[in-house]
Amino acid sequence: MTSSPHTPHALLHLRAAGVSLVLDARHGALPSVIHWGAELVDLNGDDLAVLADAVEPVIGSNTPETPLRLAVLPEHHAGWSGRPGISGSFDGPGWSPRFVTTALTLDGAPVDGGRTADAGTVVVDAVDDSGRLALRLEIELTPQGLVRTRAEIANRHDAPYRLDDLSIALPIPAEASELLDFTGRHNGERMPQRSTLVDGVHLRENRRGRTAADSAFLLHAGTPGFDFAGGAVWAVHTAWSGNHRHYAERVFSGEQVLGGGEVLLPGEVALAPEESYRSPWVYFAFGTGLDALAHRFHAHLRARPDAPDSRRPVTLNVWEAVYFRHDADELIALAERAADLGVERFVLDDGWFGDRRHDRAGLGDWTVSADVWPDGLHPLIDRVHALGMQFGLWFEPEMVNLDSDLARRHPEWIMAARDDLPVESRFQHVLNLGIPGAYAHVRDQMLAILDEYRIDYIKWDHNRDLIEAGDRTRGGHAAVHAQTEAFYRLLGDLRRAHPSLEIETCSSGGGRVDLGVLEHTDRIWVSDNSDPHDRQGMLQWTLQLAPPEFLGAHIASPRSHTTGRHMDLAFRGGTAVFGHFGIEWNLAEATEADLAAVRGWIDFYAANRALLLAGDVVRVDTPDPRIVVRGVVAPDRSRAIFSAAVLDTVHPDPPARLRLRDLDPERRYRVTPVLLGTLPSGLIAPAWWGEASDAAAHAAQEYWDHAPRVDVTFPGAVFRGQVLHTVGVASPRVHPDQVVLYRVDALD
Secondary structure, X not given: OOOOOOOOOEEEEEEEOOEEEEEEEHHHOOOEEEEEEEOOOOOOHHHHHHHHHHOOOOOOOOOOOOOOOOEOOOOHHHOOOOOOOEEEEOOOOOOOOOEEEEEEEEOOEEOOEEEEEEXXXXXXXXXXXXXXXXXXXXXXXXXXXXXXXXXXXXXXOOOOEEEEEEEEEEEEOOOOOEEEEEEEEOOEEEEEEEEEOOOEEEEEEEOXXXXXXXXXXXXXXXXXXXXXXXXXXXXXXXXXXXXXXXEEEEOOOOOEEEEEEEOOOOOOEEEOOOOEEEOOOEEEEEEEOHHHHHHHHHHHHHOOOOOOOOOOOOEXXXXXXXXXXXXXXXXXXXHHHHHHHOOOEEEEOOOOEOOOOOXXXXXXXXXXXXXXXXXXXXXXXXXXXXXXXXXXXXEOOOEEOOEOHHHHHOHHHEOOOOOOOOOXXXXXXXXXXXXXXXXXXXXXXXXXXXXXXXXXXXXXXXXXXXXOOEEHHHOOEEOHHHHHHXXXXXXXXXXXXXXXXXXXXXEOOEOOOOOOHHHOOOEEEOOOOOOHHHHHHHHHHHOOOOOHHHEEEEEEOOEOOOOOOEOOHHHHHHHHOOOEEEEEOOHHHOOHHHHHHHHHHHHHHHHHHHHHOOOEEEEEOOOOOOEEEEEEEOOOOOEEEEEEEEOOOOOOOOOOOEOOOOOOOOXXXXXXXXXXXXXXXXXXXXXXXXXXXXXXXXXXXXOOOOOOOEOOOOOOEEEEHHHHHHOOEOOOEOOOOEEEEEEEEEOO
16 A cells, blocks of 8 residues: 555545445545435536535534544544444554545546546545554445445554454435345345344344355345335445454434444454555445345446356256265266256266265365266266266365365364364364465365366355364464455466356355355355245345346255255246256156156246346335245346246235336236246136136136146236336236246337
8 A cells, every 4th residue: 555645635426327426535534425325416526515514414412522524434533433444453552543544546546626427446545643554445436336345454563453343334314214134044045134223233243254144145224114116225235255244323413324344353363564454345235226226236246257147057956866876877867868858057066076975074085086986077077068068066175074084184274263173063174274285285186176077167065154263273363364365265266277167156055145255156056945935035135136147046856855845846947947047856756747847947948048147137016925026127128027926825815916017118018927837726817818728727726636737828918018017917816835927028
C-alpha cells in the first residue's frame, strides 16, 4: 500500500443498473456512505455538496457535540457506539485508531472535488494518527449494481499488531426494519427465517470452518412485508468459505447498518512489522423485491470470464447407485445405459482410491485402488468417453481418515488445538493444508490423477466442520484462516494446470456455498437430500445467490435414500429440471416405463436448457407457502417456463389462482401445461387447459385407480401478459407432492 502527502477532498456519486452509491470523503476522513439505494439523477459537484450537508444528523440528546460520521469502516473515535470496523491493538495501545485519508482514486485516477461516474472502483489509502497502521479500502460498484468492499490493514510499527476483527458496514435507512436471513442443517439447507430489526445487534457468526448449512447465507433488511416482487430490500453477503459473520445493527440514536467480515479466532492474525491482512470481499445489494437482488448476483456470476453457460451437460452421479460397491463391469453397464438415455457426463463418486471400501478408511491416499481397479480407471474412463460422455471424479482433498497411509506417516498434519485430536466426525479429521508438506502431498497426488486420466470434472467434497482447527506444528495455533486460503490456492493450482477442468463445490451437500468459493468453482451441490419435496424449497432459496446453471439438481431414486419418501418420477423430474439437471439413481433398477420417462425429461431439458439456464429467474409469491411457483423468463420476454409445485394438502380447495410474473404486459402468450410421463396424481384440469388428447384425463384419478395415465396433452389458452400477472388463471387440483410445468410462448 502506498500513500501520498496530499489529503483528498472528494464527493463521489457512482451509479449502475438502477443503483446509486454516494461517498463522502471530504476533509481527509475515511469515506462514509450518504446514499446507497435507488439511482439518483445526475448530480454535479455543487449538488453533491448540498446533499452531503443536508444529511448531516443534528445533535441529539446526550450525544457528542460533533455529528456522527459513520465510515465504511466504522470508527470508535467518531462517536460510533456500535460494532467498530477494526478491533485490535499493539499489546494494549492503539486499539482505537483514527485514520486519515492520504490518497483516493477512481479506476486508478486521483479524484478531488465532486464527481458523478458510472460503475467503478474507488481505492482509499489511509494511515492512523500514530503512523503505525496503514489501511487500504476498496469500494466497487459493479456493472450489475452490486457494491463490494474489502479492507487491508498493514503494520508499519516495529512491534506486532494483534488483529481481532476487521468488518465492513454500510448504512441502511430507518424504513428497513424487517430482517430475512437463513439457517439450515445437513439435508435441509437454506431455510428462511424472518425477524424485526430492533435496537442492538442481530449477529450471525459462523465458526464451523466452512460456509455451513446453517449459515446466514445472505442477510436482508427491508420494508415490512417485502417479498419476491416488492418492497425495498438491502442485503449483505460475506464472500468467504471459512469462519465469517453477517450482522445488522441499530443504535439508540437511530442509525442502522448491515455488515460482514471474517471471524478471526484468538491469535489467528498477529501482524509482524510490514505484514498485512486483507479481508474477504463483502457484497451489498439493493433492489425492489428479492428477485431484483437475486438478478444482480446472477448477472455478476454470469459475467465471470470463465462462467458456465446454458450448455450444461446432463450429469449422472453413481453415488446412490453403487455407493462403495465399485465394480468395473457394473459401472460400465450403467454408463452404457446412461448414454443411451442421453446422459452427457458420468461421475464416479467416493470409493475409487486407497483402502476406501467404506467411510472409515482411505481419505488422504489419492491413488487408484489396485484391489478394486487392477487396470486403473482407464477401462471405465475410456468407455465413458467412447460413449460420447464427459468423465467426472470425486475427491475430498481437505480430509483424512486415521486409517490411512497418510495419517500413519504424518499425524502432525492433522489439525488440532492440543496434543489430543478433536472430536471425530464422519470418522474423519481435517488435513492442515497450511503446512507446506501437506499441501504439496494433496496437490501432487491430485495432479498425478489429472495428468494420467482424461478427467473433465471434479466433485469436490468437504464433509465435516473444522472443530479446534489448530496447527500442531505451531503448538495448536488457530489455523482456519490459513486453511481457507490454502483451499482457494489449491483450486487455483489445479485450474491453472488443467484450464478446462470444471469443479463442483460440495460440502456435506450444500455446506460451502458463497461467492468466495464460486470465484473458483462451477457448480453447487445444493444438498445431499435429493427428495423433491425438500429440494423445492432449497432450490428456491439457493437461487437468491446463484443462478440455476450453477445448481446441481438430480432425479434421484424413487424412494429417497435421505428421507424415505416415495416420490413420483414426474415430481422428481419436474423439480430437477429447474437447475443443472442430472440423475442420482441406479438405472439398472428402473423399469422400461421409468427409462422412457427419464428420456423424456432429458429431451425436455436438452431442448430448453438455453432458457432454463440463461433466463431471468422469477419466483412468484403465493398465499400458501406449501405452493412453490417459480419460472425462468427469456430476457426478451418471448418465452418462459414456469412450475407450480404443491407440497402438502392445500386449503382452500380448489387452490388459489396461478399468477405468472414478469411477462410483457402487452403481448399475448399461449400457456400450455407440460406433462411428461404420467399425469400428476389426483389431477383435475381447469377448463382453460382445453380438451385433453385423452378425454378420461378430465376425471380425477381416484385412489383406487392404480393405472396411471400417460401421454396426455392439453392445448392450453392465450392470455395477455398483464392478465397473467394481475388476474391469474385457475390452478389444477392435484395431490400433495406433485408439480405442473407450463410453457409460455409469445404469439408474435
